[in-house]
Structures are given as structure tokens and as C-alpha cells.
Amino acid sequence: MIIKPGSLQGIYDITLAPNLDHRGYFTRMYDVNIMTAHGLHRNWVQENRSFSKQKGTIRGLHFQCEPQAETKLVWVSRGAILDVFVDIRRDSPTFGCYESRLLTEENFAMVYISPGFAHGFCTLSDNCEVMYKVDNAYSPAHEGGILWKDPCLQIPWPVQQPIISEKDQRLPTLDKLKRRD
Numbered sequence: 001m002i003i004k005p006g007s008l009q010g011i012y013d014i015t016l017a018p019n020l021d022h023r024g025y026f027t028r029m030y031d032v033n034i035m036t037a038h039g040l041h042r043n044w045v046q047e048n049r050s051f052s053k054q055k056g057t058i059r060g061l062h063f064q065c066e067p068q069a070e071t072k073l074v075w076v077s078r079g080a081i082l083d084v085f086v087d088i089r090r091d092s093p094t095f096g097c098y099e100s101r102l103l104t105e106e107n108f109a110m111v112y113i114s115p116g117f118a119h120g121f122c123t124l125s126d127n128c129e130v131m132y133k134v135d136n137a138y139s140p141a142h143e144g145g146i147l148w149k150d151p152c153l154q155i156p157w158p159v160q161q162p163i164i165s166e167k168d169q170r171l172p173t174l175d176k177l178k179r180r181d
């Protein structure tokens with residue numbers, strides 16, 4: 001398991017190290033000792049499995065407000081996604097900046113997203129399954145979000161007309177979110 005900090009502070013790229021043999025492979029998906037050594041072990045309280053039927057589905061961009069803000073550890077067990085995270089920490093020098101990662105069932109890549117990021121993804125294949133651990137309980141009262149096509153962010157999503165929930169279509173832009181509080 002190789003862990004590298006990303007260029008946005010609080011993001012870590014984790015590459016799994018599968019043991020290959022004639023049967024296939026074995027890989028550790030989580031190692032408490034390695035994660036602790038990097039200061040990244042958390043009390044994961046939920047493990048979520050998200051299934052999207054169609055390529056071109058966008059979920060996001062979501063976060064939970066304090067005190068229910070979440071760390072997320074995301075990987076793909078089936079298909080492929082473009083995973084996107086936006087820095088929404090007001091005191092951060094990279095506030096409003098985003099990055100993306102390709103996560104696929106084959107590339108052994110995971111992304112660790114600290115609290116203070118809005119998170120979303122676009123499916124790049126049909127029948128896509130995304131798995132993620134979170135270190136805080138789901139709390140609808142603390143849910144927040146940013147519109148996927150926020151013109152200020154200019155995220156180059158691979159689709160123009162995604163399959164998306166009604167809730168996500170109504171999310172505010174980062175600018176409106178800023179003015180509201």
C-alpha cells in the first residue's frame with residue numbers, strides 16, 4: 001500500500017499493492033498499522049456501497065457540515081469513475097480549487113478525502129459500484145452541497161447532460177453558499 005499526499009492539503013492517493021499469482025491476486029484494502037503510521041487511521045463508522053446503473057451519472061458535490069463533517073476513503077469495485085473533490089475550507093489557500101482522480105476496478109487506486117472538501121463523481125461505465133468509508137454518521141440535517149456545474153468551478157465533467165438526482169440539480173453554487181452563511 002503506497003500512500004502519497006496530493007497537491008491539495010488533506011487529499012491522499014493510496015495505491016494498493018496486490019500479490020499476484022496464477023489464481024488472481026490478493027490485496028489488503030485497509031491496513032490499520034500503515035494508515036496509523038501516516039496519521040490517516042480514522043474511526044470509520046459507516047461503509048457505503050453506491051451503485052449507478054448508467055454511465056454518465058453524477059452524484060455530488062456533497063459534504064456534511066461540522067460537527068458531522070466526514071473523512072471519506074473512496075474506491076471502485078466495479079466499473080470506473082472520475083472522482084472529484086473541491087476544497088471548501090474558507091481559511092485554505094486552495095479554497096475553491098478542485099482536483100479529480102480516475103478510480104477503476106482495475107487500477108488499485110483509492111482516494112482519501114479529509115473533511116472540508118465537497119465530493120462527487122461521474123460514472124464512466126454502466127453498472128458502476130463505488131465503495132467508501134466515512135468517519136461520521138449520516139446526518140440529513142448537516143448535509144450540504146454545491147452544484148455540479150457551478151460556473152465558478154468549471155469542472156470539466158465528461159458529460160454535459162448527466163443522470164442526476166433532483167436534489168443535486170437544485171444545489172447552490174459555491175458563491176451562493178458563501179453568501180448564505
Ligand SMILES: Cc1cn([C@H]2C[C@H](O)[C@@H](COP(=O)(O)OP(=O)(O)O[C@H]3O[C@@H](C)C(=O)[C@@H](O)[C@H]3O)O2)c(=O)[nH]c1=O
Binds near residue numbers: 060063119
Ligand atoms: C449518504 C447516505 C444516504 N442515505 C439515504 C438518503 C436517501 O434516501 C438515499 C440516497 O441518498 P443520496 O441521494 O444523498 O445519495 P448519494 O447522492 O449517493 O450521496 C452520496 O454522494 C457521494 C458523492 C458522497 O460523497 C456521499 O457522501 C453521499 O453524499 O440514501 C442514507 O441512508 N445514508 C447515507 O449515508
